[in-house]
Every structure is written in C-alpha cells, then in structure tokens.
Amino acid sequence: MxxxxxxxxxxxxxxxxxxxxxxxxxxxxxxxxxxxxxxxxxxxxxxxxxxxxxxxxxxxxxxxxxxxxxxxxxxxSIPLTKSNSIPHTIEGISGAARVIIRPSAIGSGVIAGGSVRTVLELAGIKNILAKQLRSSNTLNNARAVINALANLKTFARTAQERDININHLYSITET
Missing domain, CATH: 3.30.160.20 (Double Stranded RNA Binding Domain)
Known part of the structure; x- marks a missing residue:
C-alpha cells in the first residue's frame, strides 16, 4: 500500500x-x-x-x-516542524558511519558537510546542525542520515504508540 x-x-x-x-x-x-x-x-x-x-x-x-x-x-517521509527543522535530536548509523543531527535556531541554515548536507537540503530541512562521526564514506553517511530521519517521532506518534491522549504527554508532571 x-x-x-x-x-x-x-x-x-x-x-x-x-x-x-x-x-x-x-x-x-x-x-x-x-x-x-x-x-x-x-x-x-x-x-x-x-x-x-x-x-x-x-x-x-x-x-x-x-x-x-x-x-x-x-x-x-519525515516530520518537519514549522521552523523547517526536525522535532528532536537523533543519531543515525549505517555501517561504520555515525551521524548526529540536531534541530537548530531559525535562520541558522544547514550546518553539515558532504552527502549529509545534500540529503538534508533535498528533504526540505532549512535549520539544522549535523556532524559525521567515524567514517568519511559518502554512501554510508547518506544512509546514516536516512536512518536517523526515518526514526524521527512526533508527539502524536509517540502518544499513539503509548496508547495515551496527546494532551497527557504535554501535561506530564511529577507527583
């Protein structure tokens, strides 16, 4: 489907x-x-x-x-925020390549290098910070970014997985 x-x-x-x-x-x-x-x-x-x-x-x-x-x-498909960034910090792995991706402030642009930058720009992400670790392999770094972006979660998806109301996620307090 x-x-x-x-x-x-x-x-x-x-x-x-x-x-x-x-x-x-x-x-x-x-x-x-x-x-x-x-x-x-x-x-x-x-x-x-x-x-x-x-x-x-x-x-x-x-x-x-x-x-x-x-x-x-x-x-x-990846979830984008209103500021054309990602919802949360995430790490992606493919082979020996490891990529850390963090949301960034509005107007900061795409701070990344090599194939990571290309993947993030074509995904429509405008404000992001990324760092390649371990490997400089072009293909593995691109696939590590895809792995990270595929594992992104929104509040709605997290609430659905936990089988709770989304308002409950926002109002969790320690008692």
Missing amino acids: KKKNIKNKDQDTNWEERVVQVKRVTKVVKGGKKLSFRAILVVGNEKGQIGVGVGKASDVIGAVKKGVADAKKHLI
Missing part, C-alpha cells in the same frame, strides 16, 4: 535529483579488468520526502538512471 501512495505522489510533486558521487570501479576478470561506474544519488521534493539510491552501469548516464530509480524505490 505504501508504494502505491508514493507512486501517486511521484506524479504530483516536483522531484529534485542530485548526484553525490560518481566513481569509476574496476572488476578483475579472467581476460583483464572490466570498467564500470557507480553513481550515488539523492532524490527529494523539499517537502519531507527523501531517498538515496545507488546505480552501477558500464556508462555514467546508465548508472545515474539506475540510481534515480533505486532512490525513488526507497523513499521515506
């Missing part, structure tokens, strides 16, 4: 694609070396939907097309 909704939204919204990295990779085979290209792409609509994809092909254009198709298959 989720995939049907994504396909319908795909036609209604304007998707922006950005190539994060294109690498020439070689595979050693019996006759010598076989060259191919690997493209890492980020697709987003700047309204809270984002996807990261990888494509491999013998030419760059084919790799980019495959990367776009892969990114659109793995779209996620």
Whole structure:
C-alpha cells in the first residue's frame, strides 16, 4: 500500500535529483579488468520526502538512471516542524558511519558537510546542525542520515504508540 501512495505522489510533486558521487570501479576478470561506474544519488521534493539510491552501469548516464530509480524505490517521509527543522535530536548509523543531527535556531541554515548536507537540503530541512562521526564514506553517511530521519517521532506518534491522549504527554508532571 505504501508504494502505491508514493507512486501517486511521484506524479504530483516536483522531484529534485542530485548526484553525490560518481566513481569509476574496476572488476578483475579472467581476460583483464572490466570498467564500470557507480553513481550515488539523492532524490527529494523539499517537502519531507527523501531517498538515496545507488546505480552501477558500464556508462555514467546508465548508472545515474539506475540510481534515480533505486532512490525513488526507497523513499521515506519525515516530520518537519514549522521552523523547517526536525522535532528532536537523533543519531543515525549505517555501517561504520555515525551521524548526529540536531534541530537548530531559525535562520541558522544547514550546518553539515558532504552527502549529509545534500540529503538534508533535498528533504526540505532549512535549520539544522549535523556532524559525521567515524567514517568519511559518502554512501554510508547518506544512509546514516536516512536512518536517523526515518526514526524521527512526533508527539502524536509517540502518544499513539503509548496508547495515551496527546494532551497527557504535554501535561506530564511529577507527583
């Protein structure tokens, strides 16, 4: 069911694609070396939907097309606040890469580097602070951001998971 909704939204919204990295990779085979290209792409609509994809092909254009198709298959929706930020601080992990993402004050902009910055900008986040830890691998850092954004929770979702009224979350006091 989720995939049907994504396909319908795909036609209604304007998707922006950005190539994060294109690498020439070689595979050693019996006759010598076989060259191919690997493209890492980020697709987003700047309204809270984002996807990261990888494509491999013998030419760059084919790799980019495959990367776009892969990114659109793995779209996620994220909750954005009124200040175009995220609801709370969160950490994402993918492989050896670890990314910490914190909401920031209005007007501070996107303070992040590399593929993390690209993912956050295409998600529509305007005020955020991010830090890459451990690994400098472009793909793993992009996937770590996606992991973090996928685990974001709103007050409404937290109240639903706990099976309580949302007003009760706001009015919790120590007695």
